[in-house]
Amino acid sequence: VASPAAVFDNGDQSLVSIPVSPSSALNLDTLQPMTLMAWIRTIRQSPGDMAIVGKFDPATVTGWALLVDNGELGGPPGGGRLALIFVSAGKLALIVESTIPVNDGGWHLVAATYDGSGKANGVRLYSDGVPMAVTTVADAIGSGSILNSAPLTIGNSLDNGDAFDGNVNEVAVFNTVLTPEQNLQLMLGAP
Numbered sequence: 001v002a003s004p005a006a007v008f009d010n011g012d013q014s015l016v017s018i019p020v021s022p023s024s025a026l027n028l029d030t031l032q033p034m035t036l037m038a039w040i041r042t043i044r045q046s047p048g049d050m051a052i053v054g055k056f057d058p059a060t061v062t063g064w065a066l067l068v069d070n071g072e073l074g075g076p077p078g079g080g081r082l083a084l085i086f087v088s089a090g091k092l093a094l095i096v097e098s099t100i101p102v103n104d105g106g107w108h109l110v111a112a113t114y115d116g117s118g119k120a121n122g123v124r125l126y127s128d129g130v131p132m133a134v135t136t137v138a139d140a141i142g143s144g145s146i147l148n149s150a151p152l153t154i155g156n157s158l159d160n161g162d163a164f165d166g167n168v169n170e171v172a173v174f175n176t177v178l179t180p181e182q183n184l185q186l187m188l189g190a191p
Contacts, residue, residue: 007166007167008155008156008163008164008165008166008167008168014155014156014163015051015153015154015155015156015157015158015160015163016153016154016155017151017152017153017158018151018152018153018154019151020055020149020150020151020152022149025173025175026055026152026173026175027055027147028055028064028146028147028173028175029145029146029147030086030088030093030094030116030118030141030144030145030146031116031117031118032116032175033113033114033115033116033175033176033177034064034112034113034114034116034173034174034175034176034177035111035112035113035114035172035173035174035176035177035178035183036052036053036066036084036111036112036172036173036174037066037109037110037111037112037126037170037171037172037178037183037186038052038053038066038109038110038154038168038169038170038171038172039107039108039109039110039167039168039169039170040052040068040102040107040108040110040164040166040167040168040169041105041106041107041108041166041167042068042080042102042103042104042105042164042165042166043105043165043166043167044165044166045070045078045080045103047070047071047072047077047078048070048071048072048161048162049065049067049068049069049070049072049073049083049161049162050067050068050070050162050163050164050165050166051065051066051067051153051154051155051156051157051162051163051164052065052066052067052068052110052154052155052164052168052171053065053066053152053153053154053168053171053173054066054067054152054153054157054162055148055150055151055152055153056087056148056150056153056157056158057148057149057150057158058150058157058158058159058161060089060148061087061089061090062087062088062089062090062145062146062147062148063086063087063146063148063150064084064085064086064087064146065084065085065157065162066082066083066084066110066112067082067083067085067162068080068081068082068083068102068103068164069081069082069083069097070103073085073095073097073137074095074097074137075097078103079101079103080101080102080103080104081097081098081099081100081101081102082097082098082102082110082112082125082127082132083095083096083097083098083125083137084096084097084112084114084123084125085138086141086146087146088141088142088144088145088146089144091140091144092137092138092140093138093140093141093142093144093146094120094123094138094139094140094141095120095136095137095138096112096120096123096125096134096135096136096137097125097134097135097137098125098127098132098133098134098135099132099133099134099135100127100132100133102127107167108127108128109126109127109128109129109183109186109187110125110126110127111125111126111178111183111186112124112125112126113126113177113178113183114177115177116177118141118142119139119141120136120138120139120141121136121139124180126180126183128187129180129183129184129185129186129187129188130184131180152173154168154171155168
């Protein structure tokens with residue numbers, strides 16, 4: 001990882017917050033294809049969730065996030081599973097997580113793609129450009145929306161409930177699905 005990474009210590013409640021205009025491509029909804037990715041390195045296997053990047057409004061309990069699940073969403077305690085979640089008006093609409101941990105203290109390019117189909121089987125998770133085996137914890141997208149007016153956050157949620165413990169670098173959000181080949185190209189730093 002070439003450029004300096006943001007350092008997050010789950011005890012200090014820090015985060016990067018980026019305002020998002022209503023017309024922004026970052027306003028992703030349940031039927032919008034997307035790709036979320038970042039370089040991460042965990043320091044500790046903190047309990048709960050560790051947000052990598054998300055757009056979640058705690059006032060309406062609505063939004064999306066790419067995170068590391070350390071046991072709060074259904075994975076084993078300290079499991080360190082990569083997860084994509086959608087929450088609509090307080091209801092968990094989508095949770096797809098890897099079966100392999102990403103919290104081993106090494107650098108990983110993690111990514112989630114979602115094809116906009118409204119189904120969990122439209123989600124793919126990647127670590128270091130390689131597709132990961134996944135498990136579906138929630139698949140109830142239905143007609144609920146994940147649109148909200150919150151800013152995009154990196155390293156935590158707005159309510160400080162999902163603090164990351166480690167480094168996050170080169171976060172990218174696309175309103176399209178990157179192919180497995182494109183994910184691997186980004187991992188290898190190829191044009």
